[in-house]
Amino acid sequence: MTQKLDTEVIIVGAGPVGLLMANILAEKKVRIRILVQTSLSVDTLKEPVSQWKACAIHSRTQEMFARHNLTEVSRKDSTATSRMNVVDNGRITRMRLAVVPTEFPGILLIEQNITERNLTKALSDRYSISIERGWTLQEFEKDASISGPILSQWTDPKGQTVTLVSSYLIGCDGARSVTRKTMDMPFVGKAVPTLMAVADVTVSSTTLPQPEEAHSFTHPDGMLIYLPFRDPSRVRVVIAMSLPDGTDPDAPLPPDAIVTKETFSETFRKRMKPFEMGDLTLEDVRPFRVNERRAAHFSDPSSRVFLCGDSAHVHSPVGGQGMNIGLQDAENLAWKLITVLRGHAPPSLLDTYTHERAPIADHAIGMSGRLLQMMSLRGWIASFARRILTFMLTTIPMLNFNAALNISQLANKYAPESLRVRGNEVAKGHSTILKNPGGWVKPGQRAPEARVWSMPGVQPGRILEYLGSTWSIVLFVCEAREWKSHLPELDQLATRYRIGRIPLFIVAPTNLAFIQPDAHPGVHVLFDLKSPRAREAWGLGSHPKAEVVFLVRPDGVIASASPLAVARETLQTALDDVLYTRNDL
Known part of the structure; x- marks a missing residue:
């Protein structure tokens, strides 16, 4: 029996990665089904996964949950720890984790089954979507048309063979992934x-x-x-x-x-x-x-099948990186699927998923392996070396900061060119910012967090909360107000693309007058009032008169950065690389 194409994405597996993928796609009204296979040892037909699975949620993942209004999911029933204590023969040294620049410092500890329960409840309460259990994937094949759907064969809960039709199929089914094996993808x-x-x-x-x-x-x-x-x-x-x-x-x-x-x-x-x-x-x-394994590729473009989380990479649990990397896989792939499914970008955008996420997985495999090796070395020489290294990491502020930054995953970044889809020439301003010696945040890095005000006198908010999970243009301005002459062209650029108006946020000092909102309805002013200021967080503290424009992706990653003088050229190049304009056929 073959079902008609009424599903855009089939998600295989109902662990944290599959459930987050489902929540993000459903938030943007993508038609999904989430199917659980009987062949996975940690999935049962009646109960969620047992408690021994992952339990650490790091800062980068907490920011991501907040971006999709899922903060309560990660924080409910959890405990926060701001330090990791290393104990060697009774001697305790303390690594401070809360030194990283984020509104969500430290680690949340929560059983995986509770995280799954909370994500499942959000999916049901918000979108009336439930997990379908008892489905076993057998095989899949692509329609003869290049742009056609994927046909996947399943055994349903009644034991019948059913062919499901969907635009994409996402394997979030763990280290023993049936999806990956069906793809014949080397692990x-x-x-x-x-x-x-x-x-x-x-x-x-x-x-x-x-x-x-x-x-x-x-x-x-x-x-x-x-x-x-x-x-x-x-x-x-x-x-x-x-x-x-x-x-x-x-x-x-x-x-x-x-x-x-x-x-x-x-x-x-x-x-x-x-x-x-x-x-x-x-x-x-x-x-x-x-x-320590990684899929040779996280997708099979010829069949529109993708891998996320443990189905794509596994490594030592030391450092608590695995589930967090998988959850961020889900967000990276989800926003790109949404953009392509809605006709706002070419399918080649999906090729960037592996290009961006595979190096992150490789880094996590290497880091967790080195931590396991360091903590497992035996003998008095190894013990002495470990004590010296631990002492340095926990007492030298810069080393402590860098270690916490890596553990929290806030240091993870993409190669600036990884998002280029259509090969446009890089604008002059784009290359200028990459060579800037002043420490401005660069393309590929995470957009920094900071507190800002929508107007003086009100409660502050998080800048990433204002940006949300859409494309955003962020303009840092100074008192000179030269930026006002560039506002019309930036506002016009923001409406150039099929995706709709891209919001433009102006981050301004306290004594800067409001713009007229009626003249620029897509422009929002945020006030940078108190230390630590957003300007400092974004690397502009030593450039008080610099006016800089950043393009931020839906996943909170900087897509481009440039001085205001060449902002239109840089922004248009970066956006044209990814999105369809209104004039594209």
């Missing part, structure tokens, strides 16, 4: 000779100082990670163990690698020394082997 990488075991533990009492904070313990036998939940007596514990010498890393786990609750409790107490633990109540203990 390149290696298994690491490290066994890890995870359990959620209720601890009656402990002598550990600040048990409400995150801790990482080093030990001659291997590392231990201690992550408290909202109730600090409940903690997520991750233990690393070495596989026996001669074990094939790619072979199934040997029987002696299965970790019992008794073994886990004994290892937990041993590695927590000299701190004592009271009575322990363990939920299921799950051992797993660490893999």
Whole structure:
């Protein structure tokens, strides 16, 4: 049985990545279905995923949730930690995580099943969309027409074979992705000779100082990670163990690698020394082997199929990067799908998904692997070197800041040329800004957060909250008001594209008069009143008289930046590279 084309996007999998993808697409009225396969071990037909999965939500992801009005989803039932404490033989050194420039500093700790529950509720309450369980993907094929839909064959909950028709299919179905296997996409990488075991533990009492904070313990036998939940007596514990010498890393786990609750409790107490633990109540203990792998490509352009999250990349859980990278995959792909589906950009825009996200995945694989290796080194020389490195990272402010910036993922950026779709010549102003020595934020970087005022005397708001999840032009101006002569051409440019009027935000000093809103209905003025000012956050603090224009993408990434004098040329080049104009056929 073949169903008609009434679905634009089929999402395979209902973990956090698939659910976020569904929420973002539904927000823009994309017709979706979210199907859960019976062949995945962590998906069941009746219950959400068990508690042992990912639990850390970093600053970059919290900003993304806020962009899509999902802040409550990430913060409800969570606990915030502003430090990561490294414990080596009872010596505690503290890495400060709240030093990063964001309205969402630190890490939120929340069980993955709660995140899924909150995202599922948002999807149901806001858009009346529910998860369809019991569907198993068999194969897919593309229609004979290049622009035609994708036909996918499924076994439905009744055991019948059904052909579904959609414009795109997104695999968010985890490390053992059936979607990826059906694509015949190589999953390149290696298994690491490290066994890890995870359990959620209720601890009656402990002598550990600040048990409400995150801790990482080093030990001659291997590392231990201690992550408290909202109730600090409940903690997520991750233990690393070495596989026996001669074990094939790619072979199934040997029987002696299965970790019992008794073994886990004994290892937990041993590695927590000299701190004592009271009575322990363990939920299921799950051992797993660490893999460092990435799909050779995150999409199959010939069949309109894409991969997100663990279906595209997996690595060590050390650093808590995996789920966050996957959630950001979802946003990156979602806004591009929306733009193409609505006829605002050519399908080649979707090719930039792999170009942008694969290097981010590679960075996360490398960083988590190095952290695991550093925390697992044995011997007194390794222990001494680790202590010195940890001391430097936690006591030298610049090193602490850079470490926190990387862990929070605020440092992640794209190559400036990765979004160029149609090969237009780069404007002179664009190349000028790239060479600017003053530290202005560059194309490919995240748009910085700061507090601004919609008018003096009212409560401030977040600049990224005003920008939202659409294209935006941000103009920083000074008192000279030379910018006013450029306003008509920028306003005209903002209406050049099929996507509709692009909002223009003017970030102004306090004593700058309002423009006439009736003359420029798409222009919004934001006041930069108190330190730390937006001008400083965006790298313009040492250029008080500079007037600079930034183009910000729907995912909060800078697409172009230039001095005002060449802003129209730069903006038009950047936008023409991506979007259809009203005159494009």
